[in-house]
Amino acid sequence: MPTPRLETEPAVLILGAGPAGLACAMELSRKGVHSTVVERDEQIGGLAKTLTFKEGDDVFLTDIGPHRFFSKNQYLYDFIEDLLQEEWRKVPRLTRQFVDGKYFNYPVNFQQVVKNLGLWRSARIGVDYVLARLRYGLLKKPLRTFEDYVVANFGRSLAEFSMINYSEKIWGIPCADIHPDWAKQRISGLNLWSVFKNAIGLRGKKGPKSLVDEFYYPQFGTGRIYEEIGKHLRKTGTSITTGSEPVKVRHDGTKITSVDIRTPEGIVTVRPQKLVESVPLTRFLELLDPPPPPPVQQAARNLKWRAQVYLFLTLNKDKVTDDNWIYFPSKDIPFGRTSEMKNFSKDMCPPGKTSFFIEFFAFEGDAIWSMTKEQLVDLVMPYFEKWGFFTRAEVRNAYLLKRAHVYPVYDSTYKQNLGVIQQWLEQLQNLVYIGRPGRFRYTNQDHSLEMGIIASRILLEGRKYDMDTVGSENEYFEKGPIYEKRI
Ligand SMILES: Cc1cc2nc3c(=O)[nH]c(=O)nc-3n(C[C@H](O)[C@H](O)[C@H](O)COP(=O)(O)OP(=O)(O)OC[C@H]3O[C@@H](n4cnc5c(N)ncnc54)[C@H](O)[C@@H]3O)c2cc1C
Known part of the structure; x- marks a missing residue:
């Protein structure tokens, strides 16, 4: 037009x-x-x-990171x-975190944490939570930073297990320098006690389905x-x-x-x-x-902006996982989140094929931002092959996108x-x-x-x-x- x-x-x-x-x-x-x-x-x-990517008669569609409503x-x-x-349409939701080769539901599922981490680490999480409640609740330590906020609500061990690592990956600065507004927007109302109550069925009457279960797309x-x-x-x-x-x-x-x-x-x-x-x-x-x-x-x-680099892979494979999104909080893994568009709507891919969207957090001009598509594919493939997600031979094509003004940085x-x-x-x-x-x-x-x-x-x-x-x-x-x- x-x-x-x-x-x-x-x-x-x-x-x-x-x-x-x-x-x-x-x-x-x-x-x-x-x-x-x-x-x-x-x-x-x-x-x-x-975005639309045509490969011969095959059409692959992708959001810039799938957008649930x-x-x-x-x-x-x-x-x-x-x-x-x-x-x-309404879509069932499955979001998990992948830590040390194991999946953990997101938001956290109490029984699963105990099963995957073992009794000793789980007990440590409980003790840390009680200590945090004493410090921030009884002794009224002020909530000045994002770190204060998540430690107060989850205890240090659980906070470090996922939220602190992942947030530092998103923002590229220590959690002690992140404004508590980020926590208020992102996890307000959630804490270890509410997760525990949920696990033992003390949630009260089940209300309408929440977006933890499904969303529109x-x-x-x-x-x-x-x-x-x-x-x-x-x-x-x-x-x-x-x-x-x-x-x-x-x-x-x-x-x-x-x-x-x-x-x-x-x-x-x-x-x-x-x-x-x-x-x-x-x-x-x-x-x-x-x-x-x-x-x-x-x-x-x-005022600073956090940028993102995205790698979109089209695959000769029917499906990678059932997840909408998978989060990778570990700092040893260079990307932060992956998603499979097919799990949002099957019409995002040709029949029998799928695609995989990989998100990196970056600052404009840094090492990740400056990488070529080929370098990024070489960087990610060993992880996906090791975890059994897909092989290099199953990758049809790779597409690289970069956006500079993605996250307004909520620093102190x-x-x-x-x-x-x-x-x-x-x-x-x-x-x-x-x-x-x-x-x-x-x-x-x-x-x-x-x-x-x-x-x-x-x-x-x-x-x-x-x-x-x-x-x-x-x-x-x-x-x-x-x-x-x-x-
Ligand atoms: C990876 C990712 C996943 C997300 N997931 C979700 C989700 O699941 N659910 C959800 O609801 N939201 C999600 N979002 C957030 C959502 O994308 C934004 O909230 C939304 O797009 C913001 O809309 P906006 O109009 O405020 O800004 P933008 O979408 O940023 O639009 C601004 C527009 O201004 C244009 N522009 C910029 N500079 C100039 C210029 N100099 N001159 C002219 N035009 C210019 C841009 O090209 C753009 O079109 C996600 C975002 C990202 C990055």
């Missing part, structure tokens, strides 16, 4: 066509307001897009169901949600310009006045009434003209730096900044969709909403009901 000419005086200009930007455009269009969306990539959907917001289920109808990949939004937008007059990016954002100290966009045809100056920005916040600040004051620039430089000073930036941005009254990269917040797609929807309400109703309340509920990750479909 040819890229439409960029509208130069739109009511709303949206930077970034990920879940946040697209949800905002969709809600505006439903209310009759056409926006103009500018996206750097050729394909929309951001980190939640689904979970939300406590019924509006979002309805929003997606209206787009996907029967393509929106589109038949042909999570990116279908965003392709459908794109179709709706184009049909109803909202333009999406891909392969284009902002190169200058002018302001007069009270509002954004114009944005220069580099398009395949050259630079176009756009003068929007309102600007919604969902590209990396640090990049956006660099584009401002005049630049923000030095303390704000310094605060932006202090991130909140302070973000606060300096947010306070300064408040003066730009026609700007709303949203999404995972746009707000420098670790969110999943549901929260980015929610932020996009809230942004549309801010623009349409002129009311103030606190964007930081999205996803701040403590039970977000591993608990809560899974909604039933309406249709």
